[in-house]
Amino acid sequence: MTHEIAVIPGDGIGQEVTPAAVSVLEALETVDFEFVEAAAGDAVKAETGEALPQETRDIAADADATLFGAAGETAADVILPLRDVVGSFANVRPARSYPGLDAVQPDTDIVFIRENTEGVYSGIENEIVDGVRTLTRVVTEDASRDIAEFGFDYAKQNGYDDVTIAHKANVMRETDGLFLETAEAVAAERGADYDTALMDALAMHLVMTPEEYDVVICPNLAGDMLSDLAAGLVGGLGLLPSANVGEENALFEPVHGSAPDIAGEGIANPSAMVLSAAMLLDHLGYDEEAGRVRDAVEAVLESGPRTPDLGGDASTEAVTAAIVDEL
Amino acid sequence: MTHEIAVIPGDGIGQEVTPAAVSVLEALETVDFEFVEAAAGDAVKAETGEALPQETRDIAADADATLFGAAGETAADVILPLRDVVGSFANVRPARSYPGLDAVQPDTDIVFIRENTEGVYSGIENEIVDGVRTLTRVVTEDASRDIAEFGFDYAKQNGYDDVTIAHKANVMRETDGLFLETAEAVAAERGADYDTALMDALAMHLVMTPEEYDVVICPNLAGDMLSDLAAGLVGGLGLLPSANVGEENALFEPVHGSAPDIAGEGIANPSAMVLSAAMLLDHLGYDEEAGRVRDAVEAVLESGPRTPDLGGDASTEAVTAAIVDEL
Numbered sequence: 342m343t344h345e346i347a348v349i350p351g352d353g354i355g356q357e358v359t360p361a362a363v364s365v366l367e368a369l370e371t372v373d374f375e376f377v378e379a380a381a382g383d384a385v386k387a388e389t390g391e392a393l394p395q396e397t398r399d400i401a402a403d404a405d406a407t408l409f410g411a412a413g414e415t416a417a418d419v420i421l422p423l424r425d426v427v428g429s430f431a432n433v434r435p436a437r438s439y440p441g442l443d444a445v446q447p448d449t450d451i452v453f454i455r456e457n458t459e460g461v462y463s464g465i466e467n468e469i470v471d472g473v474r475t476l477t478r479v480v481t482e483d484a485s486r487d488i489a490e491f492g493f494d495y496a497k498q499n500g501y502d503d504v505t506i507a508h509k510a511n512v513m514r515e516t517d518g519l520f521l522e523t524a525e526a527v528a529a530e531r532g533a534d535y536d537t538a539l540m541d542a543l544a545m546h547l548v549m550t551p552e553e554y555d556v557v558i559c560p561n562l563a564g565d566m567l568s569d570l571a572a573g574l575v576g577g578l579g580l581l582p583s584a585n586v587g588e589e590n591a592l593f594e595p596v597h598g599s600a601p602d603i604a605g606e607g608i609a610n611p612s613a614m615v616l617s618a619a620m621l622l623d624h625l626g627y628d629e630e631a632g633r634v635r636d637a638v639e640a641v642l643e644s645g646p647r648t649p650d651l652g653g654d655a656s657t658e659a660v661t662a663a664i665v666d667e668l
Numbered sequence: 669m670t671h672e673i674a675v676i677p678g679d680g681i682g683q684e685v686t687p688a689a690v691s692v693l694e695a696l697e698t699v700d701f702e703f704v705e706a707a708a709g710d711a712v713k714a715e716t717g718e719a720l721p722q723e724t725r726d727i728a729a730d731a732d733a734t735l736f737g738a739a740g741e742t743a744a745d746v747i748l749p750l751r752d753v754v755g756s757f758a759n760v761r762p763a764r765s766y767p768g769l770d771a772v773q774p775d776t777d778i779v780f781i782r783e784n785t786e787g788v789y790s791g792i793e794n795e796i797v798d799g800v801r802t803l804t805r806v807v808t809e810d811a812s813r814d815i816a817e818f819g820f821d822y823a824k825q826n827g828y829d830d831v832t833i834a835h836k837a838n839v840m841r842e843t844d845g846l847f848l849e850t851a852e853a854v855a856a857e858r859g860a861d862y863d864t865a866l867m868d869a870l871a872m873h874l875v876m877t878p879e880e881y882d883v884v885i886c887p888n889l890a891g892d893m894l895s896d897l898a899a900g901l902v903g904g905l906g907l908l909p910s911a912n913v914g915e916e917n918a919l920f921e922p923v924h925g926s927a928p929d930i931a932g933e934g935i936a937n938p939s940a941m942v943l944s945a946a947m948l949l950d951h952l953g954y955d956e957e958a959g960r961v962r963d964a965v966e967a968v969l970e971s972g973p974r975t976p977d978l979g980g981d982a983s984t985e986a987v988t989a990a991i992v993d994e995l
């Protein structure tokens with residue numbers, strides 16, 4: 342069986358790390374892929390006026406899964422509609438530290454399960470009068486239920502004990518109130534244990550005692566911030582993969598952006614992108630191969646060549662070759 | 669000249685740390701205070717049905733300044749209206765590490781200038797249909813201008829070089845767009861240097877390299893989360909004071925809450941509350957006295973008795989007595 346994978350490198354280091362991930366997938370041999378490349382981002386916008394051409398949407402919609410690199414200024418114009426195209430309701434963002442790598446908190450292993458469709462990402466903004474603008478933050482019971490069910494199932498399937506529901510229901514009483522109450526109802530239906538945490542207090546606790554957290558179910562923007570916070574704990578965005586999961590389709594992307602400061606130098610850390618490819622393998626049911634890719638990345642992080650963001654001076658290519666060697 | 673100070677201890681450890689701050693202020697001798705105590709929080713709600721009685725509002729409104737401890741379940745019902753009663757538009761939250769104290773990042777010295785009136789704190793929420801709720805996030809040019817002017821002035825007056833404007837204008841284009849564009853206009857008028865940062869990326873950078881930041885101007889909820897994050901970097905909420913500043917009036921409170929887990933044991937760390945009293949002294953124009961209080965707190969943190977949250981076993985009273993001794 343051949344899996345059609347849409348490959349959207351995008352801008353900046355997306356152009357460097359995406360081919361790295363593709364070459365790791367190609368090196369597996371036990372899985373058949375057909376890669377279909379598509380354009381998105383600043384460069385294609387400059388050419389065509391559109392950051393996300395219809396053809397790219399169609400390719401992502403039709404593929405079995407999508408690998409996305411990064412986009413520059415147009416990031417929001419690319420990734421938000423792409424999440425929609427693949428019908429993604431859950432954004433899965435594992436943040437873990439690795440043996441042998443400098444980290445602010447070397448004992449971190451947390452998976453953020455971020456609601457991926459609503460909250461302040463609704464796109465509904467208005468100018469009421471000159472100088473007064475509003476944004477309509479949307480929270481629905483359906484989306485809250487979907488993300489909570491996904492989060493509790495994920496925790497169970499992956500053997501995680503501690504589930505935390507993040508919210509700010511003391512201030513956003515109706516909207517986060519609904520999010521919280523729905524997530525608690527899901528926990529009760531499953532007989533699952535959980536904690537709840539105000540997202541501000543949680544930010545502090547994650548910094549001080551990340552080892553106390555396993556799976557954190559979050560509203561959209563809270564998940565955006567908390568997962569980046571956790572990236573800081575483990576050594577930066579160069580290490581964090583993510584999966585945008587829908588009912589059938591899914592899109593995989595590193596949490597990092599296009600990093601214009603180092604783009605074109607061939608020194609971008611491919612780890613986050615390769616780990617995103619491992620999540621793609623999980624998604625397609627190739628657990629064994631996903632494990633091999635993760636182990637290879639981990640082995641290289643521990644004792645292989647390192648890119649400058651991790652204190653080394655190796656190139657993207659050298660690190661990728663080392664990962665392929667370890668497979 | 670006698671300064672009338674409203675004192676609202678509230679619930680839990682608020683009842684323990686507020687008297688500590690009052691006794692430090694009383695020990696100064698060079699400033700005349702009249703303290704007027706008022707009730708707010710869970711306990712008064714249980715008695716009277718109201719978490720924030722009208723009498724307490726009136727006392728805070730009439731006083732020269734207010735010292736507030738903490739409230740429990742009713743925290744939002746107490747502190748949000750109180751911020752409004754004193755006309756506070758700016759929430760000033762310094763987060764710094766202290767020599768000799770364990771900290772995740774021992775080189776942190778950042779002041780968050782948090783917009784204190786709008787954003788998702790508007791209180792405007794609706795149930796559109798069953799299971800679909802909205803919150804109206806409000807951003808105005810006036811409030812954005814007020815907080816930016818305050819922030820840039822604060823940086824200048826306190827000798828801070830780096831001002832960062834936090835936002836999420838790539839997603840909240842109109843609302844945070846207005847916040848950002850207004851703050852940039854203020855910077856331009858003043859000829860001030862600044863950086864801008866997406867709040868998610870900023871969360872990561874604050875964790876990894878807090879030493880690169882001085883003053884961070886934030887929308888309301890971003891300031892709430894980022895300042896708690898920074899509390900985690902410097903050793904916890906027991907160290908962070910805050911000022912809610914209005915045109916004339918102001919309210920001073922620790923960033924921590926009522927800490928029900930340790931309430932009543934007499935072991936709460938009074939530092940955040942005493943440092944909030946130092947901010948009150950600044951506000952009233954007693955810079956020298958404010959400096960004395962800060963130096964005393966710092967001396968005790970470095971080599972005096974410590975409460976359990978800082979690894980010691982001293983009581984609130986013992987730490988307070990040590991601070992008074994150092995004055």
Ligand SMILES: CC(C)[C@H](C(=O)O)[C@@H](O)C(=O)O
Nearest residue numbers: 416417420421565838839868
């Ligand atoms: C680029 C931006 C729209 C996006 C988001 O806010 O979701 C990014 O920060 C992310 O986390 O993937």
Ligand SMILES: CC(C)[C@H](C(=O)O)[C@@H](O)C(=O)O
Nearest residue numbers: 511512541743744747748892
């Ligand atoms: C209690 C709550 C309403 C409050 C806030 O969100 O402002 C608190 O978290 C704070 O930071 O003072």
